[in-house]
Amino acid sequence: MQSGMYVSLSAQRALDKRLTTIADNMANINTVGFRGTEVKFDEVLSKTGNDLNAKVAFVSQGNDYLSERNGELQRTGNDLDFAVKGDAWFSLETPAGRVLTRDGRFTLTDTGELVSVRGYRVLDTGGAPIQLDRTGGEVHVGRDGTIVQNGRQISQIGLFQADVSKGYLRYDNSAITTTQQPQPVVDNPSVGVLQGYIEQSNVNGVQEMTQLIQVSRAFESVSSVMGQTENSLAETIKALGGSK
Numbered sequence: 001m002q003s004g005m006y007v008s009l010s011a012q013r014a015l016d017k018r019l020t021t022i023a024d025n026m027a028n029i030n031t032v033g034f035r036g037t038e039v040k041f042d043e044v045l046s047k048t049g050n051d052l053n054a055k056v057a058f059v060s061q062g063n064d065y066l067s068e069r070n071g072e073l074q075r076t077g078n079d080l081d082f083a084v085k086g087d088a089w090f091s092l093e094t095p096a097g098r099v100l101t102r103d104g105r106f107t108l109t110d111t112g113e114l115v116s117v118r119g120y121r122v123l124d125t126g127g128a129p130i131q132l133d134r135t136g137g138e139v140h141v142g143r144d145g146t147i148v149q150n151g152r153q154i155s156q157i158g159l160f161q162a163d164v165s166k167g168y169l170r171y172d173n174s175a176i177t178t179t180q181q182p183q184p185v186v187d188n189p190s191v192g193v194l195q196g197y198i199e200q201s202n203v204n205g206v207q208e209m210t211q212l213i214q215v216s217r218a219f220e221s222v223s224s225v226m227g228q229t230e231n232s233l234a235e236t237i238k239a240l241g242g243s244k
Helices: 002-027 205-242
Strands: 037-040 043-047 055-059 063-066 073-075 081-085 090-094 097-101 139-141 146-149 152-156 168-171 175-178 192-195 197-199
Touching: 002 037, 002 205, 139 192
Parallel strands: 081 197
Antiparallel strands: 037 063, 043 055, 073 197, 081 192, 090 097, 097 175, 139 146, 146 152, 168 175
16 A cells, blocks of 8 residues: 555656646747747656565656747748747857857847847857947848848858757756757758747647646546545554454
8 A cells, every 4th residue: 555655656746747847838838939848757667565576666757858849930020030940049148158049039239249138149150259230231141140241241140959858957948058068050951040030939838738737637636546545544554453
């Protein structure tokens, strides 16, 4: 019976973690460039009692990973709005160091620096801040990120890739830092920059609400099982105590 309690507790911990990720996803359903969090759970077998062949299955605490689905593209017509095509990220210089983001809502400072919506400097392919000429006319950006003003190439918006499965931390909702050092994208036709577009959050609100209902019901079911197990254990102890 105690094994049943431990199994139920492990299930509750897993369900609680899934509830947390769903809540975070729902809170960022309108966050530009946000990629939702998913959780992978594994089965853990544990030997019980004196019988070495008797095993009880527990659920692991779960490992977070980022959903790789692309968000819907929204056309804005703004020359300084950008979206990433394919599996890559923009890079920003922040107080926490370099971070990756798919939020391409950029603006120019009074001195001509290209910055994110939060004021962080956008980096080029070499990891240096991008400097433009505020009086240099319209900004034209090619699919490879090349920035042209007045017929002259000024810079190139950096696109970077990193194996997020090796570990990551969120920064300002849509941005992340990665354990693996990001590498610039070179000669990859499947990756590029779209000018005049932004990428919406890839969170599917209907799907998340459905999962929220399912997880909530599962949590209630496990709680009910735990209550029944506790009552059965109490009755057993009471019966054994009265048999002396």
